[in-house]
Each structure stands twice: as C-alpha cells, then as structure tokens.
Amino acid sequence: MMWNLKKLGYLTIRNLKLYFKDKMTFLVSLITPIILFVLFATFLKSTYEQQLINIVGENVLSSSLINAFSGGWLFSSVLATSCVTVAFCSGIMIIDKINNADIDFKVTPIKNYILKLSYVIANMLSTFIVCFAFLIIGLIYLGIVGFYLTFIDVLLIIANMFLTSLFATLLANIIWSFARSQGVMSSVCTLVSALYGFICGAYMPISTMGEGIRNFTSLLSGTYSTILFRQGFLNGALDKMQETLPAPMVEAIKESFDVTYNAFGHDVPAWGMYLILIITCFVLLTVLIIISNIKIRRKTDERKRKNVK
Numbered sequence: 001m002m003w004n005l006k007k008l009g010y011l012t013i014r015n016l017k018l019y020f021k022d023k024m025t026f027l028v029s030l031i032t033p034i035i036l037f038v039l040f041a042t043f044l045k046s047t048y049e050q051q052l053i054n055i056v057g058e059n060v061l062s063s064s065l066i067n068a069f070s071g072g073w074l075f076s077s078v079l080a081t082s083c084v085t086v087a088f089c090s091g092i093m094i095i096d097k098i099n100n101a102d103i104d105f106k107v108t109p110i111k112n113y114i115l116k117l118s119y120v121i122a123n124m125l126s127t128f129i130v131c132f133a134f135l136i137i138g139l140i141y142l143g144i145v146g147f148y149l150t151f152i153d154v155l156l157i158i159a160n161m162f163l164t165s166l167f168a169t170l171l172a173n174i175i176w177s178f179a180r181s182q183g184v185m186s187s188v189c190t191l192v193s194a195l196y197g198f199i200c201g202a203y204m205p206i207s208t209m210g211e212g213i214r215n216f217t218s219l220l221s222g223t224y225s226t227i228l229f230r231q232g233f234l235n236g237a238l239d240k241m242q243e244t245l246p247a248p249m250v251e252a253i254k255e256s257f258d259v260t261y262n263a264f265g266h267d268v269p270a271w272g273m274y275l276i277l278i279i280t281c282f283v284l285l286t287v288l289i290i291i292s293n294i295k296i297r298r299k300t301d302e303r304k305r306k307n308v309k
Contacts, residue, residue: 008114008121015092015122033082033134040074048073048257055253056245065240068146072233073257075138077202080226082134083161084196087127087168089189093119094176116173116292124169131161148236157232163277164225170284177291200226205258218263221280224273227261231270234259 049070052061093116135157142149175188197203200222206214217223238259242250254260261268268276 004111004114007110008118011110011115011118012121012125015118016126018092018095019090019122019126033078033086033131034137036081037074037078037138040078045070045074051256052253055256056241056249060244061241064146065148065237066146068142068148069234069237071138071142071145072149072237073230075141076226076229076233077197079131079135079138079157079161080164080200080222080229081197081202083127083131083164083225084168084200084222085189085192086130087123087165088172088175088192090126090130091119091123091172091176091185093123093173094185097176112292113289116288120169120173120288123173124165127165127169128162131165132158135161142233146237148240149233150236153232153236157229160225160228160232160274160277163274163281164222166281167221167225167277167284170281170288174284174288174291177288177295196222199223201258202226205256206261207256207258215264221277224261224268224276227258227268228270228273228277230257230259 049066052066052069139147139149139154176185199217199220201209201217206217206223209217234257238250238254241253251260255262261273
C-alpha cells in the first residue's frame with residue numbers, strides 16, 4: 001500500500017514538473033484569465049455598474065462600493081470560467097499519448113489506476129495553482145478599488161475553486177481517455193473556452209436569459225459553481241449595501257446579478273450547490289473508473305485472442 005502511494009506521489013510530481021517545466025506554459029495559462037478580465041473590464045464593467053445604478057439610483061452608493069461590486073462580479077465570472085478552461089488545456093494524459101510515453105508506462109509494474117489517478121491529481125493541482133494565482137491578483141485589485149470580503153468569503157471562494165477544478169479535471173480526463181491527437185485536444189480546448197462561459201452564466205447573468213436556457217443551465221453543475229463564486233465575491237458588498245438600501249432592493253440586486261439562484265421554481269441554498277458539485281465529482285470519478293476498466297478488459301481480451309491465434 002505504501003509503495004503504491006509512493007508511486008502515485010512520484011508520478012504526480014513528474015506530471016506537475018512536465019507542466020511547469022516550461023515557465024511560459026504557466027505564464028500563458030495565467031495570462032489567459034488576465035486577458036479575459038481586461039476584456040470584461042473594458043467592455044462590460046461600465047454596463048454592470050450602470051445596471052446597478054439603475055436599480056438603486058444615482059449617488060446612492062459610494063464609488064468604492066460600486067467598483068467593489070462590479071470588480072467582484074467580473075472576477076467571479078473569469079474565475080468560474082478559468083477553473084474549467086485551464087483544466088482542459090493542461091492535461092498531461094493526452095500529451096503522454098501524443099508522445100507515446102503511455103506505452104513506456106505499460107511495460108512497468110505500475111498499475112493502471114495509479115497512473116490514471118496521478119494524471120487527475122496533477123491536472124487538478126496545476127489548475128488550482130493557476131487559478132489561485134489569479135485569485136491573488138483579484139484580491140489585490142479589490143484591495144485597491146474597494147475590499148469588502150471577509151476571511152470566510154475568501155475560504156469559501158477557495159473551497160469552490162478546489163471543487164470546480166476537480167469537477168473540470170475529471171470531465172477533461174474522461175474526454176482525454178478517448179483522444180489521441182493534439183488536434184483533438186486543441187479543438188476541445190477551443191470549444192470549451194468559447195462555449196462554457198455562456199452556458200454557465202459567466203459572461204452574462206442567467207436572469208437575463210430566456211426561460212428555456214435558464215432551465216437548461218439549471219441542469220449544469222458549472223452554473224452552481226458560478227453562483228457560488230458570485231456569492232463569495234459579492235456577499236460582503238451586499239451586506240454593506242443593506243446598511244443604506246431597503247431589503248427588497250438588495251434582493252432585487254441579488255436576483256439581477258445571480259447572487260441567488262432559482263432552479264425550476266425552487267431557491268437553491270449555498271449548501272445545496274456545494275452538494276451538487278460534490279455529487280457531480282463522485283459521478284464523474286465513477287465514470288472515469290468504469291471507462292478505464294472497460295479499456296483494460298478490452299486490451300486483455302485482445303491479448304488473449306492474439307495468444308490463441
């Protein structure tokens with residue numbers, strides 16, 4: 001048992017070193033969410049600030065509070081998207097397949113499940129590290145324009161970031177199990193980067209979408225991850241607003257900016273969203289294990305057939 005854990009540790013470190021060996025890989029992974037935030041801040045920040053002002057009125061909230069709210073909303077959007085896109089673009093499994101390194105592992109006494117688990121852990125850790133670095137940038141930015149987060153808020157953001165990274169990593173590794181070329185990896189990364197932000201409500205509030213799309217997003221775990229990021233970044237600013245604004249107006253802001261979420265006519269509490277993410281991770285892990293076992297059985301059967309011939 002201990003020897004298997006050591007193998008798992010060595011393989012995980014090996015995969016992490018491969019990913020971070022080229023410092024440009026880390027910088028590009030970090031620059032991607034930064035560029036996305038710059039684009040958000042350039043084209044959408046003023047829109048959401050004006051939407052907030054339209055709800056509460058002119059000269060009601062301080063500029064610091066407005067900047068903190070819009071900045072928190074934008075950072076929650078970028079972080080929700082980055083946890084998934086980085087996971088899909090940092091997989092070592094597909095790189096080993098392309099370089100035929102996986103063939104070398106098959107002739108070693110390393111069990112298949114240890115190898116698969118090392119890919120998952122390394123992918124999740126690399127995603128978490130990149131997103132955590134971006135979180136630090138976000139906290140520094142909010143510290144400059146207006147900081148209303150509590151220590152508990154930051155912990156909840158980190159917890160959600162961990163679960164989202166794990167969810168995205170498991171989903172990515174399931175897809176990589178069927179891919180063997182750089183072209184497939186690039187195509188999937190491009191598709192995920194382009195579509196995920198829209199379907200999880202990161203690029204625009206779900207409350208502004210049609211009923212059909214809202215019902216569809218209610219079936220996606222990524223939606224609840226985005227809402228949890230919203231709550232982590234915005235609850236402090238909303239609590240501050242409650243000191244000067246009536247409760248119904250604050251509730252209207254929460255609904256307009258997806259700080260609260262209603263799925264099929266039922267309000268979903270924060271603990272329910274965390275539970276959905278945890279269950280999804282268990283389901284994806286089970287699917288990954290089943291796929292790995294099926295592929296092992298097929299290869300074993302093929303070897304037996306060849307031996308018989």
